[in-house]
Structures are given as C-alpha cells and as structure tokens.
Amino acid sequence: MFTLLFRKMRNTKWMVLCLLIGFVMASAMMSTIPIYMNASLQRMLVKDLESFQTEYDIYPGAYNTSYGLKMDISGSEQQKAVENYNNKVEAKFKELGLPEKLDKKYISDEYLYVRSLAVSDGNSQARFTLGGMTDISDHISIKQGRMFTAGKRSDGVYECVATEKAMKSTELAINTVYEIADVFDDNNSIKIEIVGVFDVKDENDAYWAEGLDSQYTAVVFTDYDTMLGDCVDTGVVNITKAVHNYAVDYASMNMTDLASTNEMIAKQKTYFGENSIGFSMPASDILKDYESRSSQLQLVLWLLQIPVILMIIFYLFMVSQLNVEQERNEIAVFKSRGASRLQIMGIYALESLVLGVLTVIIGPFAGLGLCKVLGASNGFLEFVNRRSLPVHMTIEAVVYAAIAVAVFFVTTMIPIVPATKTTIVEHKQSKAKKKKHALWEKVCLDFILVGGSVGWLYYYNKTQEKLVAEGVTDTTATVNPIMFVASTAFILGLGLFLIRIYPYIIRLLARIGRRVWSPAQYVSLTNIGRSSTGRERFLMLFLVLTVSLGVFFANTARALNRNAEESVAYGVGCDAVLTEQWYSSKIESAQQTTPQSASQTAQSGTKQTSEESDEEDTETTIQYVEPVFERFEKLAGVENVTKVFRKDDVTISSNKMNVPRQQTKSDDEEKTRDDFLDQSVDTSSGKSSTSNVQLMTIVPSDFSKVCKFEDRLLPVQLNNYLNALAEYTPGVILSSSFKSYGLELGDTVECKWGGNEPFEVTVLAFVDYWPGLSPYKEAKNGGYMDFAVMNYDYVNVQTSMEPYEVWFKLKDGASVQEFYDSIDKAGIKPLTLESASQQTIEKKNDPMLQGMNGALTLGFIIIMVMCIIGFLIYWILSIKSRTLQFGILRAMGMKFREIIMMIVYEQLLVSGVAIFAAIFIGGVTSDLFVPLFQSIFDASQSVPPFAVIPERSDYLKLYAVIGVMLLTAFVVLGRLIKKIKISQALKLGED
Known part of the structure; x- marks a missing residue:
C-alpha cells in the first residue's frame, strides 16, 4: 500500500x-x-503601561513593599526581622511568576545626627538618614570623589556617598570624617566619611522608579551588607525602615496567565496587610482594566x-x-x-x-x-x-x-x-x-x-438602534x-x-x-x-x-x-491648533470700556461684576493684550493660518423658542438626542433660552483655507455656509438641535456670555456637524451641548476681545517636527498645541x-x-x-x-x-x-x-x-x- x-x-x-x-x-x-x-x-498592555509611565512619571512595573521595625529591639533581632521580611516578599513575588527586571533592597536609620555639629541644647543641626541599597554602584555615576568601599576601614571609618542635594540638606562636606550617634541614645558613636558625590546614571532607570530627589533628599548611602551587619552590630545604627522593591519587565509578561495574576495580586494585598507590610503595585489597576x-x-x-x-x-x-x-x-x-x-x-x-x-x-x-x-x-x-x-x-x-x-x-x-x-x-x-x-x-x-x-441584518440593526438610544456602549456585549x-x-x-x-x-x-x-x-x-x-x-x-x-x-x-x-x-478641525497665554490686567471701574476692532492690535477686555461690597457694585474689566498675529504666518511649513474664538456656556435666547416640555417617555420607548438637551426658560424676560451652547467665531475667508471637513456631512458644500456668513456678518449658523426649540431660518436670536452686553444675530442655517464642534460634547449637567457659529469680526465688535485659538494649515509634506521647532525659535510658548497628524499616529x-x-x-x-x-x-x-x-x-x-x-x-x-x-x-x-x-x-x-x-x-x-x-x-x-x-x-x- x-x-x-x-x-x-x-x-x-x-x-x-x-x-x-x-x-x-x-x-x-x-x-x-x-x-x-x-x-x-x-x-496593548505594554502601550497602556508606557502611557501610564509617561503621564504620571511612575514606573508601572514596580512591585513595592516596605516594613517598619520596632526601635526597642536588639541588633540581632533587627537583622532577623529584615531577613524574614525579605524572604516573605521574595516568596510572594516569585509566586506571581512575572519576569523580573531588577531586585532592590533598601534599609535606613532616620534618627542619626552628627555630634560635632550639635548645638548646646542637644538638638542636631545635621540630622540625616543613613541608608544602604543593594547594587547602587551599578546605577549611579560619581560626579566628584569616588565610590565607597564596603566594610570598615582600618581607622574605624565607614565610607559613604551622597547626592549634591542631600549634602546641602544635611550641611555635610566631602572628604570629612564625622562622628555620628543615635538621636535617642548618644552614648555610643561611629565615624563616617562622604567620599563621593553621585547622580543617577539614567533618569529612566527603573531602579530609581520612586524618584531619587523626592524619596532620598537627606539620605547618605553606604554599603547595604556593611550597614545591616557591622553598623547594626555597633548598637549605634538601628534599622527603622526596610524596603524591598522589584521591577517587573512588563514587555515580557505572559498574557495567558493574566487572570490568575490579578487574582494573586489581590490575595497578596490582603496577606501583606495582615503582616503589617506596606504594598503598592501601580500596574495593578491597569492589569484589571x-x-x-x-x-x-x-x-x-x-x-x-x-x-x-x-x-x-x-x-x-x-x-x-x-x-x-x-x-x-x-x-x-x-x-x-x-x-x-x-x-x-x-x-x-x-x-x-x-x-x-x-x-x-x-x-x-x-x-x-x-x-x-x-x-x-x-x-x-x-x-x-x-x-x-x-x-x-x-x-x-x-x-x-x-x-x-x-x-x-x-x-x-x-x-x-x-x-x-x-x-x-x-x-x-x-x-x-x-x-x-x-x-x-x-x-x-x-x-x-x-x-x-x-433578515438577521434587519433585526440586528434594529437592536443596535435601541442599544445606542439607551446609551449602551459596552462593545463586548454588542459585538x-x-x-x-x-x-x-x-x-x-x-x-x-x-x-x-x-x-x-x-x-x-x-x-x-x-x-x-x-x-x-x-x-x-x-x-x-x-x-x-x-x-x-x-x-x-x-x-x-x-x-x-x-x-x-x-x-x-x-x-x-x-x-x-x-x-x-x-x-x-485643521492640521494644528495652538493657544498661548495672553497678558492681561484687571481694572475696576463703573464705566464700560469700549472694545476695539479685531483688525487692530490693541488692548481690550471682558467685564465681570464683583460681589456686592458696602452696598456698592463695581465692574472688573479684564484687559487682554493681543499678541502679534503675523508671527504665526512665518512659522516653518505653514501655508495658511486663521483666528478662531471658542467659548462654552454661551446663552442663546429668543421669544420664538418653545418652552421645553417635560419628558414623559416610558423606559421602553425610543429616546432621541433631544431628550438629553439642556433647556431652560428665562421667566424674567419671557424668553426661552439655553445656556449650554458652545460658540465658535471664525473669519470665513480664512477659515475655508484652513479647516478640514468631509463634504458628505452637510447637505451642501461647507463654503456655501461660509459665503453666507461672510456676506451677512450678523448671521449665525446653529446646530440642528435648535430646530427642536421651534427656531426657523431667518429668526433673530440673542447671544450673551460673561459681562458682555447681549447682541442679536439672525439664523442663516442649521447644520448637524461643523469642524471642531462635536454635537455630543457633554455639558456640566451631563447633557449634550448645542453649538453656534458666527462671524469673528462682527462678534469682536459687539464684545470685548478674549484669547482666541490659532488654526494652521500646513504645506503638503511639511514636517510637524520642524513646525514645532519653529514655534520654539519664535519664542512662542503654547498653552495647548494639537496636531492632527500626531493624533492620527496615536490613533x-x-x-x-x-x-x-x-x-x-x-x-x-x-x-x-x-x-x-x-x-x-x-x-x-x-x-x-x-x-x-x-x-x-x-x-x-x-x-x-x-x-x-x-x-x-x-x-x-x-x-x-x-x-x-x-x-x-x-x-x-x-x-x-x-x-x-x-x-x-x-x-x-x-x-x-x-x-x-x-x-x-x-x-x-x-x-x-x-x-x-x-x-x-x-x-x-x-x-x-x-x-x-x-x-x-x-x-x-x-x-
């Protein structure tokens, strides 16, 4: 066969x-x-952990434990307690089976002082902490002097190293022998000498994940084994705190056992708590999510x-x-x-x-x-x-x-x-x-x-519509x-x-x-x-x-x-958006400051009424100094640039706006976006209004050259709306949600925010979408915000000038990095800087x-x-x-x-x-x-x-x-x- x-x-x-x-x-x-x-x-896990490290400057793979020792125990008992503590931590970490990047032990005595610098009342002017850390020599670079030698020298001196900041804090000097003693018992003493000044070798080293300057401000380091052995045996040094940290190599973690790992971490938190051992693992919440x-x-x-x-x-x-x-x-x-x-x-x-x-x-x-x-x-x-x-x-x-x-x-x-x-x-x-x-x-x-x-597709689409209307966004349940x-x-x-x-x-x-x-x-x-x-x-x-x-x-x-x-x-909304800090000053006055035209580079302000004081009202005018706008046009790679002013919580009101009816829908009825809109009635003036409006004012001719927008999102091309806004400057383009208020094309509405006087604009169009304005932006009350688009020059005449955004269109093939560098060279210090290309890469x-x-x-x-x-x-x-x-x-x-x-x-x-x-x-x-x-x-x-x-x-x-x-x-x-x-x-x- x-x-x-x-x-x-x-x-x-x-x-x-x-x-x-x-x-x-x-x-x-x-x-x-x-x-x-x-x-x-x-x-995905590595990227989540890297993002966490970038945002909080904390190494996410840290496995940190600490243990406080009693001060009334002998030196041998201290050594035994530290050894037992280290054994427990080592056993628990190995139980997790996570890849180890480094293992660091640290002990310290926080109650030491230098006798020769003590004043007559017995209080030390040179209180410091003596610490010992394993493998410290591999993670530091000596800036002055040399590295310490383990053990006691023939003259009975223990060698140490310290950071420059720690030496300033403790008022100690290099190459000087000091006699140190315990704050609570100065009968005995030992001698130390700082033989070197060091700095971290690599700031991104997981060895210093907890931070050198923040955690070891007044610490003088000696050899770990010498401190735990000879120094403790003298009776002068007492271990008050022990730390045992691991760094997990999260890039090599095995994903298959993650569920059991999370379960073991939860059990270890309980175990360490029962044994009076402090425990923290920054990545634990990330691993759960x-x-x-x-x-x-x-x-x-x-x-x-x-x-x-x-x-x-x-x-x-x-x-x-x-x-x-x-x-x-x-x-x-x-x-x-x-x-x-x-x-x-x-x-x-x-x-x-x-x-x-x-x-x-x-x-x-x-x-x-x-x-x-x-x-x-x-x-x-x-x-x-x-x-x-x-x-x-x-x-x-x-x-x-x-x-x-x-x-x-x-x-x-x-x-x-x-x-x-x-x-x-x-x-x-x-x-x-x-x-x-x-x-x-x-x-x-x-x-x-x-x-x-x-048939299944029809049923599925109907089900999805109900889920979306009810706000269900749990993708694992809907896929x-x-x-x-x-x-x-x-x-x-x-x-x-x-x-x-x-x-x-x-x-x-x-x-x-x-x-x-x-x-x-x-x-x-x-x-x-x-x-x-x-x-x-x-x-x-x-x-x-x-x-x-x-x-x-x-x-x-x-x-x-x-x-x-x-x-x-x-x-x-465009290739890049920048905002910067404007210079401002506050002037209290009962007289209104006349705002200036947007075409002029001058001072202008926003008025705010302060609280009543001694039965007299005063107006506080914040005057802003507009920066030179031409700087932005000269930046590298810039093709076009425009001003865009944005403001949230603007109030739009009108006599024609309907009084919002109370929602009486039952839970099983389909809900629409209007159910989430925030509406209110100004009973004093008889006008209906909504205050959850995001306002954008633009220069139509420049905006058309800068913005990015898909034409399919509007019934006609975007430039038609911009032309209307340019031809009729006191016009406004409202979000389609305003139709539910009863507004129609040609209606006049009133706009107001802050201390500005209200002004009127005429409705030119209703749109569902607009560059940079989300119809699903949440208001403070949890509802959705409406939006309005107006002519920048017209609004600037009616109100006081406030800081605006600068929108950029970059040339084809322009380098974003060169654009960023040119911003630095021009001396521009952005408060915020968004780049569409960078966000796309992240996406x-x-x-x-x-x-x-x-x-x-x-x-x-x-x-x-x-x-x-x-x-x-x-x-x-x-x-x-x-x-x-x-x-x-x-x-x-x-x-x-x-x-x-x-x-x-x-x-x-x-x-x-x-x-x-x-x-x-x-x-x-x-x-x-x-x-x-x-x-x-x-x-x-x-x-x-x-x-x-x-x-x-x-x-x-x-x-x-x-x-x-x-x-x-x-x-x-x-x-x-x-x-x-x-x-x-x-x-x-x-x-």
Missing part, C-alpha cells in the same frame, strides 16, 4: 503540492490566531478569522473534490479489481496523513513568520518601519495547527467516500446519464442564505459573532444564485448567436452551458467567495482606518486598530493566495482532462490558434464573469455589513458617523492581485498546452 501511495503521489505531484500548500496555509492561519492574538494583547480590553480584542480577532476559516475549508473541499473527480476512473478500476472500500479510503487517508504530519511541522513556523510581518501593518496592506510584534512560538499554536489538520483531514476525505462505492462499469454508465440537480438547488439554499442574512457568519453566508448565497442562473444565460446566448459565433466561441459557450462536470460552477463559486471576501476585507479595513482618521480630523497605534488591520491583511493575503492556487488547479485539471477533445477538434480542422482562443473565451466567460460579479457582490456586502463594525466603537457618539467609502487604491491592490493571478495562469496554461501532443491524442480506446 505504501509503495502504491508514493507512486500515486509522485505521478500527481503538482496536485499533492497544491494540497500541501492548502494544508500549510490552513494550519498557518489557525496557528496565527494564538500567536498574533497573544502578541497583540501584549502590545486590561482584562476587559483584552477580552474585547480577543473576541474581535477571533471573529475576523471566521470568514477566512470557512474559506479555507471550502478551498480544501474544492481541491479534494477536483482531485477525486480527476481520479474517479482510477478509483473505479481499484473497486472493480477487488479492492475494498476500506483499502481505497486507506490510500487517500495515508496521503492526507503524510501531508498532515508535514503541515504540523511547517504550519506553526509559517504562522510565526506571517505574524512578524503583520506586526508592522499600519493599515490595509500598508506597512511601516515599526517595532515588531513580540511574537514567539507556543504549544498553543502547535495545538491549533494540529486541530486544523484534523478538521481538514475530514474535509478532504468527505469526497472520497461516495467515490469508493462506484465500480468501473457504474462509473462509465454515470457519464452517459443526465445530471440531476444538486441538493442545494433542490432545497433553494441560495435563497435561504441570502434571505436569512438580510455579535453571527455578523461575520452572516456576511459570509450572504456572499455564498449570491454566489450560489449566480451559478444557478448562469448556465441558462450562457445557453440563451449560444442560441441567440449561433449563426454568428465562430467555432471557438460556440464550443466555449456549449461547454459552459452544459457544465457536465460541474467544475465551471465550482470554480465560479470559489472565485466569487475569494474575491468578494477580499473586497469585503479591504472595505472593512478602509472603513475602520478612515473612521479613525476622520474622527481626529473632525475633532481638531493608528491603538492596539485594537492595529490588531484588526493585521488580521484583515492576513485574511486578505491568505484568501488571495488560495484564489490563485485554486484557479490554477482548476484550469490545469481542465486542460489535462480535455486533451482528447482538443485532438478531436484539431482532427475536424480547428486551428491551434482557435483552440487557444477557445480557452481564452472560457477564461473570460467563467473566471472573468465570476471576478466581476464578485467585485459587485463584495461591494454590496460591504455596504450592508461593514457598518456593523461601528459596534466595536462607541457608536452613540461617533463623530463623524461611521461610513463605508471604498478607496480606489484598495481596489487597485485587489486588481493587481487578480491581474497577477490571470497572468500567471496564462503563462502556466500556455506552457502546458504546448507540451500536449494533440496530434497523438486520438488513440484506440481513449475516452
């Missing part, structure tokens, strides 16, 4: 190779799940693999089916010559087993290599020079690969079972029989899949795994519908043009219309699935990345987005490779099985060129139509199902709304892959046809 097996594999080595490639890709894909998932989760975030990322990465896994199963089933179809005659001969079904199945099972063993060995390493490449993904099929993912081989990856091999072994054996039932006679008879409809056609599986997917299955089922259903109707369309075309078709065209149409073997239908379905999923993955990745980029661009570095980009890119690559291989397998089998047909056609007078054209026509009618149909189906699927990915984010406050907008570059990448596939196929098939000796194809007994 083994001899027969290896001969068979040798004779069909190209088919075996294709099966092996499929097996390897399948197992590699499966093994990437644990490898890539663990690496992505670890990257990480559990929920990691489960979310893990779920998303798993779900993204569902279509790919289904595609791999379909690929292997198709290849196996084609292989069995090719060898059905051989199987029937075996059956007729007395071979049992078990023996025949055993041959193919052994073949799959051999391939499976090779796959288990190769697959996990192939998956590891893929993960290393995908770690640099910055978008869909976009790679940057980024630090690689911390990927490593795990037993879990090998197990996944083995499971994949087991599943695909069963998949490849399924077509073998019915083939072993047929003898050679039955096989020949079956070729003459009319093919029956397949089971899926009889049960209308295509209609079931499409109808079920659309539904069925949405990934439904999208694949929708594609499969449309693909099945295509291959159901396509033979009838081809037959109709053949009948309509039978008088005009050339022989090559007619034979091609006839072959496809009959589709006797079903191979053409199988190939078309395969191409529809692969190409449609490729389009779906491309549009999914593009939508996710576009959403990230647009949210940043909308929030910032794209988000582990969730990176993980999804990598998973989608991986899925696309796998699917496209399977598409190429499956495409080649079909056409190679098709050419080999039709050698006799080619010989007959040649014998009937058809030229060799016409045979080539016949194959080209078949390529176009089968592969070409399937690919074009797949692109259309992929686009429809993207429009329907990609918006469901917004549930991964906070969909209730997504600004701008999540949108699926295909990118031409993504389709060009897809077309490039398809073009390479077709070109490769033509080259291979051309070489194969040239090798076929068509003139010798007609032989006696050839079938």
Whole structure:
C-alpha cells in the first residue's frame, strides 16, 4: 500500500503540492490566531503601561513593599526581622511568576545626627538618614570623589556617598570624617566619611522608579551588607525602615496567565496587610482594566478569522473534490479489481496523513513568520518601519495547527467516500446519464442564505438602534459573532444564485448567436452551458467567495482606518491648533470700556461684576493684550493660518423658542438626542433660552483655507455656509438641535456670555456637524451641548476681545517636527498645541486598530493566495482532462490558434464573469455589513458617523492581485498546452 501511495503521489505531484500548500496555509492561519492574538494583547498592555509611565512619571512595573521595625529591639533581632521580611516578599513575588527586571533592597536609620555639629541644647543641626541599597554602584555615576568601599576601614571609618542635594540638606562636606550617634541614645558613636558625590546614571532607570530627589533628599548611602551587619552590630545604627522593591519587565509578561495574576495580586494585598507590610503595585489597576480590553480584542480577532476559516475549508473541499473527480476512473478500476472500500479510503487517508504530519511541522513556523510581518501593518496592506510584534512560538499554536489538520483531514476525505462505492462499469454508465440537480438547488439554499442574512441584518440593526438610544456602549456585549457568519453566508448565497442562473444565460446566448459565433466561441459557450462536470460552477463559486471576501476585507479595513482618521480630523478641525497665554490686567471701574476692532492690535477686555461690597457694585474689566498675529504666518511649513474664538456656556435666547416640555417617555420607548438637551426658560424676560451652547467665531475667508471637513456631512458644500456668513456678518449658523426649540431660518436670536452686553444675530442655517464642534460634547449637567457659529469680526465688535485659538494649515509634506521647532525659535510658548497628524499616529497605534488591520491583511493575503492556487488547479485539471477533445477538434480542422482562443473565451466567460460579479457582490456586502463594525466603537457618539467609502487604491491592490493571478495562469496554461501532443491524442480506446 505504501509503495502504491508514493507512486500515486509522485505521478500527481503538482496536485499533492497544491494540497500541501492548502494544508500549510490552513494550519498557518489557525496557528496565527494564538500567536498574533497573544502578541497583540501584549502590545496593548505594554502601550497602556508606557502611557501610564509617561503621564504620571511612575514606573508601572514596580512591585513595592516596605516594613517598619520596632526601635526597642536588639541588633540581632533587627537583622532577623529584615531577613524574614525579605524572604516573605521574595516568596510572594516569585509566586506571581512575572519576569523580573531588577531586585532592590533598601534599609535606613532616620534618627542619626552628627555630634560635632550639635548645638548646646542637644538638638542636631545635621540630622540625616543613613541608608544602604543593594547594587547602587551599578546605577549611579560619581560626579566628584569616588565610590565607597564596603566594610570598615582600618581607622574605624565607614565610607559613604551622597547626592549634591542631600549634602546641602544635611550641611555635610566631602572628604570629612564625622562622628555620628543615635538621636535617642548618644552614648555610643561611629565615624563616617562622604567620599563621593553621585547622580543617577539614567533618569529612566527603573531602579530609581520612586524618584531619587523626592524619596532620598537627606539620605547618605553606604554599603547595604556593611550597614545591616557591622553598623547594626555597633548598637549605634538601628534599622527603622526596610524596603524591598522589584521591577517587573512588563514587555515580557505572559498574557495567558493574566487572570490568575490579578487574582494573586489581590490575595497578596490582603496577606501583606495582615503582616503589617506596606504594598503598592501601580500596574495593578491597569492589569484589571486590561482584562476587559483584552477580552474585547480577543473576541474581535477571533471573529475576523471566521470568514477566512470557512474559506479555507471550502478551498480544501474544492481541491479534494477536483482531485477525486480527476481520479474517479482510477478509483473505479481499484473497486472493480477487488479492492475494498476500506483499502481505497486507506490510500487517500495515508496521503492526507503524510501531508498532515508535514503541515504540523511547517504550519506553526509559517504562522510565526506571517505574524512578524503583520506586526508592522499600519493599515490595509500598508506597512511601516515599526517595532515588531513580540511574537514567539507556543504549544498553543502547535495545538491549533494540529486541530486544523484534523478538521481538514475530514474535509478532504468527505469526497472520497461516495467515490469508493462506484465500480468501473457504474462509473462509465454515470457519464452517459443526465445530471440531476444538486441538493442545494433542490432545497433553494441560495435563497435561504441570502434571505436569512438580510433578515438577521434587519433585526440586528434594529437592536443596535435601541442599544445606542439607551446609551449602551459596552462593545463586548454588542459585538455579535453571527455578523461575520452572516456576511459570509450572504456572499455564498449570491454566489450560489449566480451559478444557478448562469448556465441558462450562457445557453440563451449560444442560441441567440449561433449563426454568428465562430467555432471557438460556440464550443466555449456549449461547454459552459452544459457544465457536465460541474467544475465551471465550482470554480465560479470559489472565485466569487475569494474575491468578494477580499473586497469585503479591504472595505472593512478602509472603513475602520478612515473612521479613525476622520474622527481626529473632525475633532481638531485643521492640521494644528495652538493657544498661548495672553497678558492681561484687571481694572475696576463703573464705566464700560469700549472694545476695539479685531483688525487692530490693541488692548481690550471682558467685564465681570464683583460681589456686592458696602452696598456698592463695581465692574472688573479684564484687559487682554493681543499678541502679534503675523508671527504665526512665518512659522516653518505653514501655508495658511486663521483666528478662531471658542467659548462654552454661551446663552442663546429668543421669544420664538418653545418652552421645553417635560419628558414623559416610558423606559421602553425610543429616546432621541433631544431628550438629553439642556433647556431652560428665562421667566424674567419671557424668553426661552439655553445656556449650554458652545460658540465658535471664525473669519470665513480664512477659515475655508484652513479647516478640514468631509463634504458628505452637510447637505451642501461647507463654503456655501461660509459665503453666507461672510456676506451677512450678523448671521449665525446653529446646530440642528435648535430646530427642536421651534427656531426657523431667518429668526433673530440673542447671544450673551460673561459681562458682555447681549447682541442679536439672525439664523442663516442649521447644520448637524461643523469642524471642531462635536454635537455630543457633554455639558456640566451631563447633557449634550448645542453649538453656534458666527462671524469673528462682527462678534469682536459687539464684545470685548478674549484669547482666541490659532488654526494652521500646513504645506503638503511639511514636517510637524520642524513646525514645532519653529514655534520654539519664535519664542512662542503654547498653552495647548494639537496636531492632527500626531493624533492620527496615536490613533493608528491603538492596539485594537492595529490588531484588526493585521488580521484583515492576513485574511486578505491568505484568501488571495488560495484564489490563485485554486484557479490554477482548476484550469490545469481542465486542460489535462480535455486533451482528447482538443485532438478531436484539431482532427475536424480547428486551428491551434482557435483552440487557444477557445480557452481564452472560457477564461473570460467563467473566471472573468465570476471576478466581476464578485467585485459587485463584495461591494454590496460591504455596504450592508461593514457598518456593523461601528459596534466595536462607541457608536452613540461617533463623530463623524461611521461610513463605508471604498478607496480606489484598495481596489487597485485587489486588481493587481487578480491581474497577477490571470497572468500567471496564462503563462502556466500556455506552457502546458504546448507540451500536449494533440496530434497523438486520438488513440484506440481513449475516452
């Protein structure tokens, strides 16, 4: 049997190779799940911890403990207590199993003084702390003098080192011997000498995570072992405090045991508390929060693999089916010559087993290599020079690969079972029989899949709308795994519908043009219309699935990345926004200061009324000095710049505004955004008003050159609104939420804030979105704020000048770093500085987005490779099985060129139509199902709304892959046809 097996594999080595490639890709894909998932989760944790360190200047991997010793115990008891304490801490840290970066012990005596500097009343002018720290010499640099020597010198002096700050604090000098004693017992004394002044070697060293200057201001350091031994034995030095700290190498933490680690940390807090040991671990809260975030990322990465896994199963089933179809005659001969079904199945099972063993060995390493490449993904099929993912081989990856091999072994054996039932006679008879409809056609599986997917989509969208309206933003609760299955089922259903109707369309075309078709065209149409073997239908379905999923993955990745980029661009509003401190002065006066025009560089102010004092009101005017605006135009890389004034808590009132009605909706009724708006009534004036308004004033002509905005967010282009505001300066553009107040176009409203006099503006338009203004910005009371946009010059005349923002548009290709440097050189000291490009980079570095980009890119690559291989397998089998047909056609007078054209026509009618149909189906699927990915984010406050907008570059990448596939196929098939000796194809007994 083994001899027969290896001969068979040798004779069909190209088919075996294709099966092996499929097996390897399948197992590699499966093994990437644990490898890539663990690496992505670890990257997410590391980024969270790095952000924590940057924000709070605390090393997050610190494992800090401290222990206070009693002062009335002997030296030997102190040494024993410190040793017991260190042993407990060491045992507990090892229990966690976290990677250790460093281990530091510290002891100190805080009650020492220098006798020679004591004054007559006995109080020391030179109180200091003597401390000992392990491995201190490896983490400091000596600035003056030298490092201390361990032990006592021959003259009885103990050597020490100190920082310059500590020496100033203690009034001690270098190279001077001091006699020190205990504050509470000065009968005995020892001598010390500071022989060196040091500083930290590396400020970012985890060794000094707690801070040198803040924690060791008055500490003089000596050797740890010397202090704990000789110094304590003298009876002068008493250990009052012991510290044992670890630094965890969080970049090497194992994500798989994180849940148990959090549980053990909680238990250790209780244990240390019961033993009077102080304990702190800055990363503990991050690790707790990480559990929920990691489960979310893990779920998303798993779900993204569902279509790919289904595609791999379909690929292997198709290849196996084609292989069995090719060898059905051989199987029937075996059956007729007395071979049992078990023996025949055993041959193919052994073949799959051999391939499976090779796959288990190769697959996990192939998956590891893929993960290393995908770690640099910055978008869909976009790679940057980024630090690689911390990927490593795990037993879990090998197990996944083995499971994949087991599943695909069963998949490849399924077509073998019915083939072993047929003898050679039955096989020949079956070729003459009319093919029956397949089971899926009889049960209308295509209609079931499409109808079920659309029905589920409608139900899911309705459910999501309710969740968003109720403010539910827990993504782990709203992400539904069925949405990934439904999208694949929708594609499969449309693909099945295509291959159901396509033979009838081809037959109709053949009948309509039978008088005009050339022989090559007619034979091609006839072959496809009959589709006797079903191979053409199988190939078309395969191409529809692969190409449609490729389009779906491309549009999914593009939508996710576009959403990230647009949210940043909308929030910032332009390339960069800067604010700086303005000089101001307060003047108390009962007379109003006349504000100056915005076009003048002068002093202006905002009036505020102080509290009543001695029955007399006074007005406090804050006068600001506007900086020279022209400085900003000269900064490096700046193309345009404009002034934008923003103010929150502005009051808008009008006689036409409706009195807000009380909300009486029950809990089960759908809520709208208006339910969250803050409205009030000014009963004194009879006007209705709202004070939760964010105001933006702009210079329309300059604003249009600077702002970034998607035109699809407004019914007409943004410049139309800017033109209206420029032509009618006392106008205002309000958020659409003002419509619920009863306001209409042309109404006059009153605007006021602070000590300014109210002024009137006319409503020019209502909009849902505006650059830099979020319709979901929360007010102090928890509601949503409205917004208003006005003309800067008009408002500046009506009110006192206040500090404004400076909005920049940078030149194409301008360096953000050069822009920052030019700000420093110009002497500008920003209070705030936002850069859209920097925020976009941070957004794209988000582990969730990176993980999804990598998973989608991986899925696309796998699917496209399977598409190429499956495409080649079909056409190679098709050419080999039709050698006799080619010989007959040649014998009937058809030229060799016409045979080539016949194959080209078949390529176009089968592969070409399937690919074009797949692109259309992929686009429809993207429009329907990609918006469901917004549930991964906070969909209730997504600004701008999540949108699926295909990118031409993504389709060009897809077309490039398809073009390479077709070109490769033509080259291979051309070489194969040239090798076929068509003139010798007609032989006696050839079938």
